[in-house]
Amino acid sequence: MKDFGWSSDSDDVEILTSTNCPQGVYETIEDETVEDQCNVNVGDCVNLGDLDDNRVNVENGDGDGDGDGDGDGVNFISTSSSGVLEPFIGKEFDEVEDAQAFYKAEGFRRESLKQKERQIPETAETKIGCKATMCIKKDGDRWKVCKFVPEHNHELLTPRSTSMLRGHRGVTRVQKNLILTLNESGVPTRKIMSVLSKEAGGDFKIGCIGKDVEKFLGNKRRKLFEEGDAQRLYAYFLDRQCKEPGFVYSMQVDENGCMGSCFWADVRSRSAYQYFGDVVTFDATYLTNIYKMSFVPFSGVNHHHQTIMFGCALLVNETAESYVWLLRTWQEAILGRAPSTIITDDDKAMAKAIAEVLPNTTHRLCLWHILQKFPEHLAHLYNKFPDFQKEFHHCIHDTITADEFEEEWVTILVKYGLVGNDWLQNLYNRREKWVPVYLRTTFCAGMSTTQRSESMNKFFKDYVRSSTMVSDFVHQYEKALDARYFKEKEKDVRTKSSRPVLKTCWGIEEExxxxxxxxxxxxxxxxxxxxxxxxxxxxxxxxxxKMYEVAPKGNDKRIYYVSVDCRSSTAICTCHMFEFLGILCRHILCVFMKKSNLDCLPPNYVLERWTINAKSRAIREIPNYEGHVSNGEDQIMRKSHLMMQFYDIAELGSQSRFQMEHLSLALDKVHKVLLLMDTMGEQNLEAGDMSRNESPALRSQVISNFSQTLQDPQRVPTKGRPKSLRAKNPRETALVKKRRCSICKIEGHTKNNCPSLGDAGITTLHNMSQRVDLERET
Structure with missing residues (x-):
């Protein structure tokens, strides 16, 4: 026979012993506790005494509650003087949940649903020894109260505060769904609690605390680890490829069956590369997953000048061999078309891999990463010569021609004694890869740094964190990618549905x-x-x-030269903006408008990648899955549609108690009908009809090529900085500027010890030291 007991004896949930429920009469049930049921905090109970009048006396645990019980806005009214609200021996319940709710509502808040043989862990809190308890047993189809002790031996809480007791706390099924949705979107626990509070109508009405949410998510995470993180990732790739034929992936497995590096790219990324893959940046970032695998995204820029993805990878290490495997796998995914320019940071392993796999691609180095190293290697010049930074900036950024750069570079080396600096000489030998004056002659879509990759890394870190599992990471990556493409669609709609304001009267602007x-x-x-x-x-x-000299009309004396070939209608400017960005510069337009008076754009100066129709070309080698639109039969779509309907109905039903009760009865009837349909197998029949309507490509199955279960990857150290440690810039460690005396205006001391004060200052300091000594003695 099954037996349940609720007790208030300690902070821990415990099974009733033979003193409370004789072993020969009642049996302890097997563990039927809800997964996330929490224990009750002792010492905080509701007093149900004073039952002779028709009101329950609620006392405040802090001693400052008033007698009418409205300190928290809660009153419990008894229907009779005999105490109908209080349990009594022989009282019957239909379900165990009814007995639990009844006992909790009255303040006897101790659930004993654990197995008898289970050992209670030792706690840091002292048990108060309260004997208040209620025990029920199964009697036919109903549950009957077999023992009830109402007396408490401790100070009590108000009814509103009982929601914080462990026995009263619990995460409901609806809350679990909401918590999982928010957690998958990267929302932290404190903000999840804020959403739950808003939905429940206040913090005290949530029914759980932040610790309960963390415990629920932790249990989910442990279950996922038991299933195998790498195996779940592989299952995701297989399922994604079944649903999206153009999805590609590749995974490495070591001799121990552990997952190694992996690469994947969806149809949108592969197609985007065919349109905008002339310039690519890629960079490694860290702290995106629990195994500290490097996240390496391939990114570029689309026709709206937005960052887009061409695929990504998780690498177990950053050796040249890993990058060679990654680049070759990526090349296979993008149909073997190599980019014209690739931009990376100054990493030797990357450079070696690019030279081997992409020999015909122009390799550029990130200007920002290189400039960040100058204060580290030339800290003495930055601190000693304030003008060095300004002159160096002008040499790098403001020179127009290579001759100007060479001249200013030599001048700086001689002026500041850097002629024999090996580090600067090494950079100078590779100047064609990072100095802007050399980069302008190569098309880079306006990029000279890996800022696109860095911005994508920052964007993805809004979705993932250092504790994210790789199986969760790919889901978050997909959501982040959806958000990026949604932004692209917004720009498409804006371009086609709006018209910018004209600033000139020339027809070329209208065109x-x-x-x-x-x-x-x-x-x-x-x-x-x-x-x-x-x-x-x-x-x-x-x-x-013809050669034209183009100069500004103002105080700026910088002169640009534009060469125009009248036969081919081409022009080249010394600023090389068109070669670098792909849009005509103001200097060439000045010559064209004043000498030729163009009314339309020359076709040879319009790059297709920047136009409205940049993605109009069909790519036959890659399945066009991006245009697939759900037919409305998807479960998530159906659920979303119903939720919108239910929200409107709930708003109307909550306007009065009569409307709420009417709606509740209607929902109960619908619920019973749906349960009946479920038992009849209606959903299985519906699923069968849907499967017959699906295309063969979507119903195709991919056979696993792994004969064993994938093991999770090993955690390896990365090249990047640890989470809590950062290599400080020399500017951060530079000496603080010396304080200046306000009396003599000389650095190195303050007015308190200024030598110009003479004996007066010495006497003052001497007296002060004496007072300090006296205070110490006393």
Missing amino acids: AIKVYTRKSFSIFQAELFNCQRYKATKVQTEGES
Whole structure:
């Protein structure tokens, strides 16, 4: 026979012993506790005494509650003087849950649902020895109270405060679904509690605390670890490939069956590369998963100048061999088309892999990463010469031609005694890979750094953290990718449904609106508008070629030269903006508008990648799955549709108690009908109909090529900094500026010990030291 007991004896949930429930009469049930049921905190109970009048006396545990029980806005009214609200021996319940709810509502809050043989862990709190308890046993189809002790021996809580007791706390099924949804979206526990509070109508009405949420998520995480993180990742890849034929992935497995590096790319990323894969940046980042595997995204820029993805990988290490495997796998996924330019940080392993796998690709180094090293290697110059940074910045960023850069570079080396600096010489030998004046002649889509990769890393870290498992990481990556492509669709709609304001009266501006996307047009419009501030003067003519000197009309004396070939209608400017970015500069536009008066854009100066129709070309080698639209039969879509309906119904039903009761009865009837349909197998029949409507490609199965279960990867150290340690910049460790005396204006001391004060200052200091000694003695 099954037997349940609720007790208030200690802080721990415990089974009733023979003193409370004789072994020969009652049996302890097997563990039927809810998964996340929490223990009750002792010492905080509701007093149900004073039952002779028709009101339950509620006392405040702090001693400052008033007698009418409205300190928390809660009153319990008894229907009779005999204490109908209080349990009594022989009282019957239909279900165990009814008995639990009844006992908790009255303040006898001790559930004893654990197995008898289970040992109670020793706690740091002292048991108070309260004997208040209620025990029920099964009698036919109903549950009957067999023992009830109402007396408490401790101070009591108000009814509102009992929601914080462990026995009263619990995460409901609806809350669990909401918690999982928020957690998958990267919402921390404190914000999850804020959402639950808003939905419940206040903190005291949630029914659980932050610790309960963390415990629930921790149990889920432990279950996932038991299933195998790597195996779940592999199952995700298989399922994704079944649903999306153009999805590709590759995984490495070591001799012990542990997962190694992995790469994956969806249809959207593979297709985007065919349109915008001329320039690629990739960089490794850390703290995105629990195994400290490096996250390496391949990124670029689309026709809206937004960062897009061309695939990504998780690497167990950052050796040249790992990067070689990654680049070759990526090349296979993008149909073997190599980018024209690739930008990375100054990593030797990356450089070696790129030279081996992509020999015909121009390799550029990230300018930002290199400039960050200058204060470290030249800290003495930064601290000693304030003008060094300004001069060096002008040499790197403001020089127009290679000759200007070479001249200023030599001048700086000689002026500051850096002629024999090996580190600077090494950078100078590779100047074509990072100095802007050399990069401008190569198309880089306006990128000179790995900022695109860094921005994607920051974007993804809003979805993942250092404790994220790889099986969860791919799901978060997919959500982050969806968010990026949603932003792209927003820009598409804005370009097609709005019209920018014109700033000039030239017809070429009107024509550019029809060609460029909104962001590209804004760049072109700014150049076209600013070209009016320049004056073009012909300085040289050689046959069909002409040279123009373009100078600003203001105080800026910087001069640009534009070479125009009248036969081919081409122009080259010394700023090389078109070669670097792909949009005409103001200097060429100044020459064109004042000498040729163009009304339309020359076709040879319009790059397709910046136009509205940049993605109109079909790619036959990759399945077009991006245009797939759900037919409304998806379970998530059905649930979302019903939730929207239920929300409106709940708003109406909550307006009055009569409407709420009417809605509750209707929902109970619908619930019973749905349960009946479920038992009849309606859902199975519906699923069978849906499977017959699916295409063969979506119903195809991929056979696993692993004969054994994948083991989780080993945690390995990375090249990057640890989470809590950071290599400080020399500027951070530089000496603090010396304090200046306000009397003599000399550095090195303050007015308290200024030598100009003479004996007066010494006497003052001497007296002060005496007072300090006296205070210590007393």
